[in-house]
Amino acid sequence: MRVNTRLDSVDVIYRLRSRLLPYRRWLLLGVDLGSWLLGFVATARISLGPNGAQASFTGLFAPIATVVVVQLVIGHRVGLYSGKYRVGGYDEVVAVAYTWAAVAIATSLLELSLSPDDWLAETPALFRSSVALACMALARVAWRRLIERALRPEGESLTRVVVVGASEAGYLLVRGMLTDPTSEYMPIALLDEDPSMARRT
Numbered sequence: 001m002r003v004n005t006r007l008d009s010v011d012v013i014y015r016l017r018s019r020l021l022p023y024r025r026w027l028l029l030g031v032d033l034g035s036w037l038l039g040f041v042a043t044a045r046i047s048l049g050p051n052g053a054q055a056s057f058t059g060l061f062a063p064i065a066t067v068v069v070v071q072l073v074i075g076h077r078v079g080l081y082s083g084k085y086r087v088g089g090y091d092e093v094v095a096v097a098y099t100w101a102a103v104a105i106a107t108s109l110l111e112l113s114l115s116p117d118d119w120l121a122e123t124p125a126l127f128r129s130s131v132a133l134a135c136m137a138l139a140r141v142a143w144r145r146l147i148e149r150a151l152r153p154e155g156e157s158l159t160r161v162v163v164v165g166a167s168e169a170g171y172l173l174v175r176g177m178l179t180d181p182t183s184e185y186m187p188i189a190l191l192d193e194d195p196s197m198a199r200r201t
Helices: 002-058 061-077 090-113 125-151 168-178
Strands: 159-164 185-191
Touching: 002 061, 002 090, 002 125, 061 090, 090 125, 159 168, 168 185
Parallel strands: 159 185
Antiparallel strands: none
8 A cells, every 4th residue: 555655656746747847947947037036025125124015016127127138048058947957956056056146246236237225226135146046946955855755765675775885876876776766775874995985975
């Protein structure tokens, strides 16, 4: 019964992934743009107090337009929305960082061109950008954890194994066993003669 339930949950995850795959680039773009919007609104409300609610919605056109243009251009250039990166993987993290930095610089330059009385000039750019980056990262990590948790093999019949070698090959072997729901093995430890590999996870 537990095995059947497990396979059913994996099947649901696979079906969800296959349905979302055609819209992947738009979903990721929506997450990133929404993260920037949340960063602007949250910063305005925190920095400006009671006036932040009104200001955060009445003066967003120029900064959000800048965010959309730069996010699209740089994101396209680094392949962030092309589908070639695994969500939450190292390569995607690098692409997200490049794109985020470009947008943060562009909005900071826009801030310098505004009058001191403009609400955007009164809000901290670093905090705004940090909120956006945190939201982008959390969304991707949450999705990756959901997939990995669904694919992790479970059951009392699994054979517990010790992997010899904590190098990249050993890491990939462990990861392969932990992300294959049909795997019959459960890695419980890594052995390596190199002391620098101690406590590697």
